[in-house]
Amino acid sequence: MSEPRSKARHRRSRTALAVGVPLALTAAGTFAYGTDLGVLGSTALQASAATSTSATPAWAADTADGFASVDSLGQNGTYGGRGGQVVTVKTQAELEKYATATQPYVIVVAGTIAMNPVGKEIKVQSDKTIVGRGTAGHIVGGGFFLGRGVHNVIIRNLTIRDAYQGIWNDKDHDFDAVQMDGAHHVWIDHNDLRHMADGLIDVRKDSTNVTVSWNRLSDNNKTFGIGWTENVKTDITIHHNWIRETEQRNPSTDNAAHAHLYNNWLEDAPGTAIKSAYGNYSRGGTKMVLENSLFQGIKNPVVKDSGATVVQRGNSFSGTSGRNESGGSAFDPKTYYPYTLDKAADLPSVLKAGAGPRASLGTTAASTKAVAATTLTVAKDGSGQYKTVQAAVNAVPANNPSRVVIAVKPGTYRELVKVPSNKPHVTIQGTGGSRKDTTIVYNNASGTPKPGGGTYGTGGSATVAVEADDFQARNLTISNDFDEKANQNIKDQQAVALRTAADKVFLDGIIVSGDQDTLLLDTAAKDKLGRVYVSNSYVVGNVDFIFGRATAVVDKSVITLKKRWDGTSTGYVTAPSTAANRKGILIANSTVNGDVSAGGFYLGRPWHAGGDASLDPQTTVRNTSLSNAIKPTPWTDMSGFSWKDDRFAEYKNYGAGAGPAGTNRPHLSDAQAANQEVADWLAGWTPSAS
Numbered sequence: 001m002s003e004p005r006s007k008a009r010h011r012r013s014r015t016a017l018a019v020g021v022p023l024a025l026t027a028a029g030t031f032a033y034g035t036d037l038g039v040l041g042s043t044a045l046q047a048s049a050a051t052s053t054s055a056t057p058a059w060a061a062d063t064a065d066g067f068a069s070v071d072s073l074g075q076n077g078t079y080g081g082r083g084g085q086v087v088t089v090k091t092q093a094e095l096e097k098y099a100t101a102t103q104p105y106v107i108v109v110a111g112t113i114a115m116n117p118v119g120k121e122i123k124v125q126s127d128k129t130i131v132g133r134g135t136a137g138h139i140v141g142g143g144f145f146l147g148r149g150v151h152n153v154i155i156r157n158l159t160i161r162d163a164y165q166g167i168w169n170d171k172d173h174d175f176d177a178v179q180m181d182g183a184h185h186v187w188i189d190h191n192d193l194r195h196m197a198d199g200l201i202d203v204r205k206d207s208t209n210v211t212v213s214w215n216r217l218s219d220n221n222k223t224f225g226i227g228w229t230e231n232v233k234t235d236i237t238i239h240h241n242w243i244r245e246t247e248q249r250n251p252s253t254d255n256a257a258h259a260h261l262y263n264n265w266l267e268d269a270p271g272t273a274i275k276s277a278y279g280n281y282s283r284g285g286t287k288m289v290l291e292n293s294l295f296q297g298i299k300n301p302v303v304k305d306s307g308a309t310v311v312q313r314g315n316s317f318s319g320t321s322g323r324n325e326s327g328g329s330a331f332d333p334k335t336y337y338p339y340t341l342d343k344a345a346d347l348p349s350v351l352k353a354g355a356g357p358r359a360s361l362g363t364t365a366a367s368t369k370a371v372a373a374t375t376l377t378v379a380k381d382g383s384g385q386y387k388t389v390q391a392a393v394n395a396v397p398a399n400n401p402s403r404v405v406i407a408v409k410p411g412t413y414r415e416l417v418k419v420p421s422n423k424p425h426v427t428i429q430g431t432g433g434s435r436k437d438t439t440i441v442y443n444n445a446s447g448t449p450k451p452g453g454g455t456y457g458t459g460g461s462a463t464v465a466v467e468a469d470d471f472q473a474r475n476l477t478i479s480n481d482f483d484e485k486a487n488q489n490i491k492d493q494q495a496v497a498l499r500t501a502a503d504k505v506f507l508d509g510i511i512v513s514g515d516q517d518t519l520l521l522d523t524a525a526k527d528k529l530g531r532v533y534v535s536n537s538y539v540v541g542n543v544d545f546i547f548g549r550a551t552a553v554v555d556k557s558v559i560t561l562k563k564r565w566d567g568t569s570t571g572y573v574t575a576p577s578t579a580a581n582r583k584g585i586l587i588a589n590s591t592v593n594g595d596v597s598a599g600g601f602y603l604g605r606p607w608h609a610g611g612d613a614s615l616d617p618q619t620t621v622r623n624t625s626l627s628n629a630i631k632p633t634p635w636t637d638m639s640g641f642s643w644k645d646d647r648f649a650e651y652k653n654y655g656a657g658a659g660p661a662g663t664n665r666p667h668l669s670d671a672q673a674a675n676q677e678v679a680d681w682l683a684g685w686t687p688s689a690s
Contacts (some may be wrong), residue, residue, distance in 0.1 A: 002566075036634040046142035056086060059361050060106045060129060061508075063690055064154070064187035065259065066211035066237025069337050073151070076434040078185040080154030083431070088133070092116060098142070099124045099289070106686075108133050108362050109158060115142025119163055119197065120176035126150050132157040133362035142175065142685040143196070148182030148205070157361040158194040160200075168221050168247075173197035181205040188212045192356045194219045199249065203236060204228045208257075211237045213257045216356040219274070232285040239263050239339070245274045250298075257282035260333045261293060265347040270298035270319075275299070275513040278323070280547030282308040287330040289313075292349045295320050302326065316344035332626045338536070338556040340589045374402070379409040389417045389428065389440060398422045405429055408476060410437035410494070419479025421467040421502070421524070430476030437510055438476040440464055445482045446517075447492035455492070457515055467524065469502045474689070478509040484515055484565035496520045500550065505532040506687040514561065521550035526579055533687045540594075544575035547607060549615075551583045553681045554590060561594030561629050563602050569597035569629065574604035575638070576617040576646075584618030584647065586681050592657070593627035601629045605638040606646040618647035619677050620668070630657030633664040 063069065064078035071077060084104030089095045090111045098105045104127035120142040124130070129135070130144070131154070138159045146153055155178060163175035175197035178188055182205045193200040193215060198310060199222040203210055206229050217223050225245040226236060234256040244267040253259045268276040278300040282288040285307055292314040295301040300322035304310045309328030317324065333339065342350055376392040377384035384407075386392040392406045403425045417440055419426050430438030442463040447455050453570035459465075464478050466521050482495035494517040498507075501522040512519045518541035523530030530550040539546055540560040546552075563569055574591065578584035585604075592603075603626075606617035634650070634657075635643040650658075651668040659666035668676060 011285070053132065054084075054117075057363060058689055059363075060086065060401050062154075062156075064185075064189070064211045065339065066213065066239065066260065066337060067209050067235040068185055068187045068211035068237065070209055070235070072235075073432075075185045076275060077207070078152055078154065078187045078209070078211070078575060079433070080104075080152060080187070081127055082129065084127065089113075092120075095130075096122050099128055099130060104128065107131070109137035109139070110362075111136055112138040112140060112575045114140045115163075118142065118165075119173060121145035121146060121176065121179060124150060125155055127152050129154040129156070130158070131155075131362045132357055133161065134359045135159075135357045137357070137362060139177075143177040143179070145176075146178070146180035146183035146186060146207075148420050150180070150183040151185045151297045153183070153185070154187045154189070155191065156187070156189045157191065157357045159194075159357060161194050161196070162194070163196045165197045167197075170221070176202050177202065178202070179204070180207040180210070182580060183210075184209045185209045186211075188215065190214045190356060190358055190361065192216045196220055198222060199225050200246075201225075201251075203234065206231050206233045208234045208236070210234070211239075213237070213354050214240045214351075215242070217241055217243045218245050221225075222249045224251035225249045226251055226256055226259070227284065227286075231255065232257050234259070234626070235336075236260070237333075237337075240342075240351060240355065241265070242355045243267070245269065245272055246276070247274060248277045249281070250276070250279045252281040253283060253286045253288060255317050256286045256288070258331055258333075259286055260291075260338070261288065262291040262339065263342050263344075263347060263350075264293045265351050266293070266295045266298050266301065268299070270297060278303050280310075282310045284308060284387070287328075289330045289333055290315060290326075292344045294318070294344045300324075314341065314344060326534045332625075338558070338590060340556060340623070349587075369618065375405045375407055376415075377407050377409065380413065381409075383574060384409060388415050389413055390415055393417060393419055393423065396423045396426060400425060403427060407431050408438050408440075412439045412441060414441055416442050416463060416465075418465045419468045421469075421473060424466060424468045425470045427472040427474070428476065429472075429474050432475070435475050435477055435509055439479060440476065441479040441481055443480060443482045444495065445448050445487065445490055445492065446494040447490040448482075458492070458494040458496060459499055459520060459522070461494065461517075462496040462520065464498045466500045466502055466505060469614035470504045471500070471502055472508065473498075473510050475510065476649040477513060479511075479516040480518070482515070492655070500532055501530065503528070503530050504685055504687075506689075507532065507534045507537055508687075509536045511538045511540070513538070513540040515541055515546065515565070516545065517541070517547060518545035519547070521546070521548040521552040521585070523549050529582070529683075529687055531682060533682060533685075535574040535687070542571035544605075544607070546573060546585060546587075547575035547577065549577040549579055549582075549584075549609070551578075551681055551683070552585050553678050554585070554587045554589075555678055557590045559587070559590060559592045561596045561627075565597055569600035571600065572602045572605050572636070574619045575607040576604065576619050577607040577609045578616055578618045578647075580614060580616040581617075583681050584677065585620070586678065587619070587621045587624055588678055589623050591625045592630065593625070594619075594629060596629045598628040599631050602631055602636045602651075603634040604643075604648060605636045606641050606643050606648075607638060608641045611639070613641075616646055620647075620649050620651070621653060622668070622673065622676065624653050625655040626653050626657030628656035632659050634659075635664075648681040649676075
């Protein structure tokens, strides 16, 4: 097997180059993508009594994680009413008007709405975001119903309460906070649900691709029921919920194909009238993965039927009694989507601070007097302000003081794009329903002849080059499709898709695709800091395809290994070129896989650019799923420099490609790992979408 071309060829002159949106993962060895952002520019009904605004608040770009982020049933993730008109409602009539409309809407509930009659459940239609304004949005005495086929719905930041009719185990009043019968792609997030006549949440009749996250569920008999069907179809994620003073269905999960429960806190406080009957219940044919949850004072905390599955990992039990069961095999959630676990012991502080409605959600630019970003539109068909992305970049004024969003409509844009250093605060954002819908692509390689003579060099081959600070990219694909096989006459085949040489670069929910040298994360100069945060994204390549001297984090993402042009499965994930006393490349909470052979890929090798012995390359890979493509000795030398003289380490990785610590496979100690967290890399910068 021939050695891939050495990075020594990069020694020729080089050109120099927060949180979280969810994405869908597919099973190891496949190559498909999730979605983040919805469709912009849809028509909408005109508001009557309700107020409306054309300014789209930042939170309206938020999209679901978990199974609600997974592409299926013709829906690419869950983004709600994004792209529809933003309306603010204060009455039941207004709320019902927009929630039941056929168009997409972002509906802001700005006060307390008492439902009439008591128990009424508004029949929400597809493509809706319903969100409370700060902590003021209350629905009293009723809730929402999502019928068969309803999809792409977000319910956030609301308090839904007090449909209780005086009977604890009420068989006569089916008054739920949220009920779905045959719906799909639903995200229920940061709500306070309590004191209803029946259940707080019912996910019934083959409803699927549901995520329930960061809610407070309390003061009720039946908390959360899932199933009521003989079919085994439901895929559901339940995480970071505080469930307290509830008796049963916490939740009860019947015939769920995939039920992933993690970081939930179930609390039955002593000395109260409400006593728990059971906690998490896996019934029928359910396959349940239950991780890092905390059970305090719960009777029968984990129960499973004989035909059901419960795989427990990292849960904590305090003052519990009765049944605590597990058994069978389930599934690996990280083959569907990425996620990060908190410690079970930390959940009281985490959820007291973070669960339930947030004051910062539901506010618009108008209500907060924030300056809205300037938006420039790009469309190949001429329906935007510009036909190319570069033309829009050119239109950004030099030294612009505030954010400029370049909104790129779906299509394939075959062009080179450069954001120069004097144009900071630029966001390039695809407006399609999936990051696959908008692609910027070109096919230069390092050795490609330039029209004026010479060749491009590695850095110059980039399809998109970013030299301006505070740059963001989201919901699109950036690719270099240089064909190595067809261009064997070209000696230097490094072909960069995206090059960054700036500080505070946030790459959120994108695909960066190529072969050799896909993603160059550099700095403006050797002595300059260049922080890059890559989140909820895909990076695809084969040789040194995440490389450079930036202080870079790849978090909650998928690194997809790709065969080389000749069909061989050999390669290197990272090639850091870190300056001494700086942090290099951190891969955290991610997945490394691909349709490649076992044991062919290294995690990294040290790139001493230009033979510079003063460099101290660093790659840390931690809390990441590694496929069997990773070699048992995952680090190797490069161009005469030994990896053992630089900084390469792992911490708590898992999967077929993970391995025990040894001389040729260093692991961080817990104390060392405490100083190699994402926050240590970002050094005071908190990436946020804008």
